[in-house]
Amino acid sequence: MRKTRRQKITADLHRQLYSLRSQKVSSFEEQTTSKIEDKTEKTYPAVLIEPQKYSYLIKDISKTGIVTSVILISQLIFFFLLKNHLLIIPGIGY
Secondary structure (H helix, E strand, C coil): CCCHHHHHHHHHHHHHHHHHHHHCCHHHHHHHHHHHHHHHHCCCCCCCCCCCHHHHHHHHHHHHHHHHHHHHHHHHHHHHHHHHHCCCEECCCC
């Protein structure tokens, strides 16, 4: 499975964090690790989807389904009428 952009950035930040910890410089270590940890928290906020927020989506999908069904049914009816010669349209023959 391929990594997403977010996963790649997180992995890079973790590598930077561990490389800085391995240097064992006490004053430098505390400042930079806190900065890197702050970056990961700021760049990746939790995304929560609320069901009420997208209530219009269900309405739109149902309307689209209804219109598509009506179009398909009407096409089948026209095909049946043309095939059995119950409806004649000049220039179209089955």
